[in-house]
Amino acid sequence: MSDACVIHVKVQAEAFDTAAEIEVAKAAGRQVGAVVTFSGVCRDESGRLAALELEHYPGMAEAEIGRIATEAAGRWPVTSLTVIHRHGKLSPGEDIVLVVAASAHRQAAFDAASFLMDFLKTNAPFWKKEHPADGSSGAWVEAKADDDDAASRW
Amino acid sequence: MKLIYFAWVRERIGVAEEDVELPAEVKTAGDLLNWLRARGDRYLEALQDPKVIRVAVNQEHIDHREPIAGAREIALFPPMTGG
Numbered sequence: 727m728s729d730a731c732v733i734h735v736k737v738q739a740e741a742f743d744t745a746a747e748i749e750v751a752k753a754a755g756r757q758v759g760a761v762v763t764f765s766g767v768c769r770d771e772s773g774r775l776a777a778l779e780l781e782h783y784p785g786m787a788e789a790e791i792g793r794i795a796t797e798a799a800g801r802w803p804v805t806s807l808t809v810i811h812r813h814g815k816l817s818p819g820e821d822i823v824l825v826v827a828a829s830a831h832r833q834a835a836f837d838a839a840s841f842l843m844d845f846l847k848t849n850a851p852f853w854k855k856e857h858p859a860d861g862s863s864g865a866w867v868e869a870k871a872d873d874d875d876a877a878s879r880w
Numbered sequence: 881m882k883l884i885y886f887a888w889v890r891e892r893i894g895v896a897e898e899d900v901e902l903p904a905e906v907k908t909a910g911d912l913l914n915w916l917r918a919r920g921d922r923y924l925e926a927l928q929d930p931k932v933i934r935v936a937v938n939q940e941h942i943d944h945r946e947p948i949a950g951a952r953e954i955a956l957f958p959p960m961t962g963g
Contacts, residue, residue, distance in 0.1 A: 766963050780962065781887055783955060786939035811962060823963050843963060849941065851955075852962025853887035866888045869959030 731799035734808040735791045737782060742810045742824055751828035754805045760832040762839045764825040770818035776859040778867075780822065782813045783851035794845040798827075801841070802834040809842060811852060841880050847873040883916075885926075886957035889933065892926035902948075909935040910944035912954065932959060 732754060736742070744763060751761050768778050795807045808826040816822060823846070827839040848869075856864040884897045906915045913930045916923045927933055935942055936955040948954060 782962070783884070783886055783936070783939070783957070786936055786955065789939050790941075847963040848960060850962050851886065851936070851957065851960055853958065854961045855887070866958065867961045869961050 731804050732806040733792065733795045733799060734806070734810075735788050735795060736810045737784075737787045737791070738810065738812060739814040741812070741821060744821070744824055744826075747808050747810070747824060747826050751806045751808060751826050754828060757830050758805050758828050759830045760835040761826060761828045762832070762835040763827075764823075764839050764843055765821055766823035766843075768816045768818050768820045768822055770859070774859060775818060775856055777815050777817050777857040778822070779815045779855040779857060779864075780813045781853045781855065782811070786851050787811065787813075790850050791846060794842060794849060797845075798838045798841050802829065802838040804829045804834055804838045807838060807842065809846065811846070811850065813852065815857070844873070844876040844880065848877045881951055882953045884953060884955040886955065888958055889926050889956050893922050907949065908945055908947055909937070909942055909954075912948060913944070913956075916956075927956075933957070934959060 744765060748761050748763060752758050791809050795809060798807060804827055806828045810824045812822055825839050825842050827835040829835040854867040856867060858864055881902060882897060882899055885893050890896050906912050913927050913933060917927050934957050935944065937948055937951045938953055
């Protein structure tokens, strides 16, 4: 459907610059009329958490996100899709994930970004472990049935 | 063949990865989970509820009924919680 969708996938420990990634999406050309971004941010759960630790499957994490993005590029006329997912220990307020979807018109960008996040949640090999603020040993975050429901609507 | 474990599957089994020789009767991902469960208490604890365990062969998700023949690398892990 999209003959020239540019896909960028990065899995990294370092922080990213959301504004710079939006500029990259706009730089694809003057046909770009809509840029949708989603940022997933580490919460503190009302002061309960000191940090989240993200484990990932190196190699498969990039490959799986790439497969999801390729599927999205086939479904909507997007000009570019960028996904950056961080790993390692992240403090409340820090970015975990960024999705940038660009297209000529807004609906394709909104839908592609939403689709990407729904499948990233259920299919990208990342796992979150909580580090409680009280110093107790943390638990692994459990997957939510809501996330499976969100992915199945597509 | 290399087996790789992640998150609480890794913690419960106690190693991040290992090389194993699989017997010929282990044909599917489900067979692999059953075979591993018989290897000891740590495996049994990690894999006590096989239906929640996700399996990837050569870095692609597969269903428990699918064959694992020819796999170089098989990963076992809990449901994903990224994003």
